[in-house]
Amino acid sequence: MSYARPLFAWPLALRIAALTGVALIAVVAAIRLGAVSLSTSEILDALLGRGDATTITIVRGLRLPRAFQASLVGAALGVSGATFQALLRNPLAEPYTLGVSSGAAAGAVLTVVTGWSARIVWSLPVAAFAGAAISMLLVFRIAYSVGADRHLDTRVLLLAGVVVSAFLIALVWLALTFAESDAVRSAIFWMMGSHSGASWRSVAILLACFAPGFVVLLALARPLNLLSIGEPTAAYLGTSVERTKLLAFGAATLLTATAVSVSGTIGFVGLIVPHTIRLLWGSEHRSLLPCAALGGAAFLAATDTLARSIAGANELPIGIVTALIGVPCFVWLLRQPTVGR
């Protein structure tokens, strides 16, 4: 308790400033490090359009959009994870428990197996987004039809997410069973996540979906506090429970689906990042949501840098790096006797 106090007592502005600093360091590192390491002055020159053309291309065309995409995907997964955990009152809830990722995987694999992804530009992310949205609608449909009095029963929602997910994954494996080995390889790599396809256009699309989704969730921060305690309590303290749940689920699904469609499925971020913030600073969503966004951005920008620089010329799928690094760190934090209790 006493050990956690000084850190816990940080006011919101200081928490955000600190995490913004960490995220900025991660983004700068992401631009500097890689197959070719760049100095800060080289980066500044390239940003201003000076220096040699290759460096300008690396900085402006590759590393900057990639760092931004990784940060935005991390922010989206962190925020939507925090939201799902509050809505479902279940610490295991994350963007993927609800079938969003399996839906996206089903859509993506469909385009890979049929060869559309190679022929039609943007067909893979569009199909992944559509798959995520469709599986989410299906899960909601089940939860609403089972819930008493046509209310959204969040326990049923979680269960429906898990079973729909299992069904879709079975479909994915079925499709891959009959696919050619090249298609299998690229499908599996997609499912492990990567930011190698990052471009300014994907960053723009991400930002266009992240900004409104995040604003909606920030506006719902207080109702989310209440819903994380319980739906009756939320109603007694003035929340329109059904409308709030629908709005928050919709916004969080939008964030997840967009993130997954540009980067593939990246596990653990939506679980580890919000829980880490909670252990440090509690569940107050007016602090948790922005901190999870910044923490997720920093975490994914850093792990993406590792993923593409740790194994020489080979790039590791980022999902592997997030799990291999994130899980031990999280377990260490969890074991600190004085944190968050």
Next chain:
Amino acid sequence: MIGAHWSAADVAYRPLGSSRAIVSDVSLDIARGQFSSLLGPNGAGKTTLIRLLLGTLHPTEGTICFDGRPLTGVTRPELARAVGVVPQDEGEPSFTVREIVAMGRYPHIGPWQRERIEDVAAIERAMHRCDVAQFADRWVTTLSGGEQQRVRLARALAQEPRALVLDEPTSSLDIKHEMTTFEFLARLRGEGVTVLIATHNLNLAARYSDAVVLMERGRVVAQGAPADVITTSTIEAAYDWPVDITTHRGGAPQISPRSRDRRDEAR
């Protein structure tokens, strides 16, 4: 009587797809500024009736009015500014005591608004009145059950409500904490707040209530002043157990259950 804060007319509630009504033929008035208790055995429908009065369930028959208006026309934030609720139990995510009590101000604050001076004052006042101010920065999960109960009460007070509804607030408390709660509620009633409490403690309900409502199998079997409702025949019928009724020195009826086991008749 200064008029009814709640009035229910022929209210019934039957869950969707169920043939059995949990609450039926309920007509009652909860008088403004009075201490009312809802009594009855387990499964009598007390919690369901409370949820109907709070608008989180909707009656399948009949109407409920709050402040003279149909409850269906009162919005959730409106009701939350008028009625504080202390639920039976709730989840325990990591919030500090102050954060929990501050939730009582949510109905008064817009989504992008910060706590105003009067909000901060109401939170501080509520924490002091419920004697939880010394815990303000502690995680609520580190407190004992009785302390958490006081935190929830403080949250309801921070709403600055005109009515307070409590569902079995003292079921897990020892004598001291139970008495503290009842005396506290009696003081609030003295300040003009309507108090409605569902409880199994018949003796304290009889002592502190202006009116009691006795429920059995979803119906109201008796309502009125404690001395009129709490009689040997009504209590024995409702609770299906023999009782002796004496009079407390303040005048309220006091119940002591008898033993049904013949060997223990003396107990």
